[in-house]
Amino acid sequence: MQCFKNAEEILDISLLDRAFHYGDGCFSTGRIRNNRIELEHLHVERLKHACEKLNLSIDLRLIQKTIDELKQEQGNLNGTIKIIISRGEGQRGYSLPEHDADLWFYFYPKTLADFQYEMIEVGVLSQAIGLSMPNLVGLKSLNRLEQVLLKKEADEKNWVEALVVDIQGSVVEGVSSNCFVRINNTWLTPELRYNGVHGIMRTEILQRMQQHGIACEQRLIDQNEIKNIQSLFFCNALSPMKIATEINSECLNTQDCIDLFHHLKLNQIR
Numbered sequence: 001m002q003c004f005k006n007a008e009e010i011l012d013i014s015l016l017d018r019a020f021h022y023g024d025g026c027f028s029t030g031r032i033r034n035n036r037i038e039l040e041h042l043h044v045e046r047l048k049h050a051c052e053k054l055n056l057s058i059d060l061r062l063i064q065k066t067i068d069e070l071k072q073e074q075g076n077l078n079g080t081i082k083i084i085i086s087r088g089e090g091q092r093g094y095s096l097p098e099h100d101a102d103l104w105f106y107f108y109p110k111t112l113a114d115f116q117y118e119m120i121e122v123g124v125l126s127q128a129i130g131l132s133m134p135n136l137v138g139l140k141s142l143n144r145l146e147q148v149l150l151k152k153e154a155d156e157k158n159w160v161e162a163l164v165v166d167i168q169g170s171v172v173e174g175v176s177s178n179c180f181v182r183i184n185n186t187w188l189t190p191e192l193r194y195n196g197v198h199g200i201m202r203t204e205i206l207q208r209m210q211q212h213g214i215a216c217e218q219r220l221i222d223q224n225e226i227k228n229i230q231s232l233f234f235c236n237a238l239s240p241m242k243i244a245t246e247i248n249s250e251c252l253n254t255q256d257c258i259d260l261f262h263h264l265k266l267n268q269i270r
Helices: 018-022 040-054 061-074 145-156 200-211 223-228 255-263
Strands: 002-005 025-033 078-086 102-109 118-122 170-173 178-183 186-190 216-219 229-236 239-247
Touching (some): 025 040, 040 078, 040 200, 170 178, 170 223, 186 200, 200 229, 229 255
Parallel strands (some): 118 239, 186 216
Antiparallel strands (some): 025 078, 178 186, 229 239
16 A cells, blocks of 8 residues: 555654544545546546535545556556545634545555355334435445444444435435435436535436436435335446345345446446
8 A cells, every 4th residue: 555645655644643543534435547547527526526525625636647657667556545635734613624635545455356246135213324414425434333333233233235214214325335225117326415525426327317218316315215126236436236035034136236237337447
């Protein structure tokens, strides 16, 4: 792993960094293949939107500058990346410092292949997530304590992923993924009105479904509808489709997901 801060390689972090003290920032995780970040435009749009909501001033051209630095050193880049935007150093207290934010770029080298779908067994977690402050809905902020606790429960049940509901009883997403379900032969994805993350791959899949004339309704999905789920898959920027073979030991139809994967050509993500 290599880490860059504002396009300069670095080995440590300041004790005064607000990312450490308050989780004051946002991030995006994805893949880089042959020197190009897959779905880069969506990652940039996500970070730009989050920075506007969080009042973070950042030069996103630092992303490409960092990639250029890595290319000079290593040549062809393949692996996963994590881009963190921190408000940077500040004094004690919540008041905002008057300087630009810092862009951290983590690179994890790895040989990458075309995307493929995966088959997993899942369930519904007992822990429910709360409702977000309106300005924070959809943002991938650095505060991920809910996901940390949810992942602990999923790991204890040997689930790679799991459905998560909120305190109002609505299906929201997976632990680290968005979700799509098929109910009454119709594709649905949670509206994410009050919480959840507006994921990169979710956006890409919705756009491809629209382009191919495949209806997908975005609405609140009540937890009582879980028993009516015919098919279910999870998606994020590192995996376009994790297909649930069963949920809470009830078998699901996987063929509809497989057909959708091929129809949308989700193996061809660039």
